Amino acid sequence: MVDPHQVVSSLIPLVSAALPEIPERLRELIEPLVPHRALVIFTEDCTGRPQKKAGDPVITDQVTLLELDAVRRRMRGTPGAVSDAVIAGSGRPVCAWLAGTGALLVLCEPTTGAEPDAATRKTIQAMWEIAALRIRQQVSEAPASFMSQSHAVASERLRVTTELVDRHSTDLEVILAALRSTQLSDRQARASATELATAALIAAKTGSDVVVELSEEPVAEAFTRLRGDLRPLSRYGSLAVHFVEPPRDGRALPGEIAHAARAIVRSAILSMNNQDAVSKVLVQWDCDGTNLLIIIRDDGAGQLGDDDPGMRQIRSRAAAFGGTVSLDNVPDWGSDLRIALPLDPPRSREDERWDLAPREREVLGQLVRGSRNRDIARHLHISENTVKFHLSQLYRKLGVGSRAEAVALAVSAGSPQVGSGKEGS
Structure with missing residues (x-):
């Protein structure tokens, strides 16, 4: 007979795991049920780092998002059924599950050789649903600096x-x-x-x-997801939340901006709801082409202050993206909070000087380290032809004609560490 206490206890490391630890914790739970060579996750909740993985680095270091997307698009029939897919450049047997959040779980090369039975597939599906929700929660609560870095990189x-x-x-x-x-x-x-x-x-x-x-996330879809996040407030509480929809043809939002905007609105509504005499809150999104404009108003006593923990969090998130926050309190008429979030990431010092793309900065960093084209290709997981393409673009932007000139210019400009080429999972 299954011990309920043992089952619940086994899930504690997963539900308490930090975002980078979730793949390994999930793999530890699944391995006794379906031994496998590697576990890979594809989630659009974390737009800057949608790949999360654990297991054999021969697979985890080479698997691509295009391969995972192909698995997701082909998924039909029974979740967890064994099928063949190209993963890390080679055909391999895989088992795959989709969570309710849309995230994909792939077990690469299950070593039993047999298809998991129905009970095992359902158990893994339940574990995966918990992990996927944990990923979504971690991303929504991620520090502003993490989301800002994802936006920039x-x-x-x-x-x-x-x-x-x-x-x-x-x-x-x-x-x-x-x-x-x-x-x-x-x-x-x-x-x-x-x-x-x-x-x-x-x-x-x-x-x-x-x-x-x-x-990107279409602005209408991002706003619909916000409404879903806030539905419990109006369903189970006394607070009425009114929404003013953004234009459906408005500019799409970068994924990190959409996450930040939803987090800002949640923080604002919770802070407003903690005040006396607040019964209604209005939430409005708009876009002026370069900024997402957020307006949040309540019908309270107009006492929301900058010392409120929620307001401090809002200002921190907005500042991380170069945004602005304006709070206007009118006694007995309520609080009016307005936030503008730029839709484009800030330009780095090197970007402004030479107008370098992020991949070009990585290639320049490898040049400074003395790497040859073959080494650069292997380090950045690209072909040598692509390296040559980036080098020609780099030379043009730097105004140089050779590798040595590019390195000399980068070093003289004080940029010996331009672009490490390391990409987090």
Whole structure:
């Protein structure tokens, strides 16, 4: 007979885990049920670092978001059923589950060789639902500095973009090879090239969709999710929350801005609800093209102050993104809180000087370390052709004509540590 106390106790490390620890804690729970080589998570709740993984580094260091997205798009039928998928560049057996949050769990190379039975699949599904909710909670409560860093770096999005560039380069080479082939007639070469180009276009569209999904959240969808987050306040309490919808065709929000905006609204409403005589709160989002504009008003006594813990948290979150906060209290008429969050990340000193993209900063950092093209490609998980492309862009922006000149300029400018190339999971 299953011991309920043992079951609950086994979940404590998972529900109490910090965000970076969740994959390993989840793997410890699942391993006795389904031994596997690696565990990989794909969640759009954490847009800056949507990949989370534990297990064999041969898999975890090489798995890509495009591969995980392909698994997610193909998921049909029974969750946890064994199927074949390309993971870390090779075909492997996998078991996959989707959580209610939309997050994907993939167990790579289950070592039993047999498909998990129905009871085991349901147990893992329940564990995964708890882990996925914990990830969403951790992201929503993440320090403003963490979200701001994700907004500025967006390392996973850069990696996906680089994967697309590599794939596009390979597709073009294959198409050219077909057209140049002496083994094919002109008609056969054209037919082959057309087929290859069609497949390449479909793959490119799929990949670009992944980049958009990771990068942005439509403002209407972000606001709908906010309404869902706040529904318990009006359903189970006496506070009435009124919403003024943003324009549905407004500019999409970067994922971290959407998370920050929802956290700000939650903090504001909780602070307003703690005041006397507050029965109604109005929440409005708008966009002026460069900023998300948030307006929150209550019908209380107008006593919300900057010493309130919620207000301190709001100012901290807004400041992390270069935003502004304005609080206006009118006695006996309520508090009026207005926040503006810039939709574009701040530019670094190197960006302003040379207009370098984040990947170009990473390549420059590798140059300063004396790395060759092959080493840079291996370190950044890109092809040597892509390294050459970034180098040509880098030389143009720096106004130099050689590797040595680029290194000399970077060192003389005091930037020996430009772009470490390390990307967190």
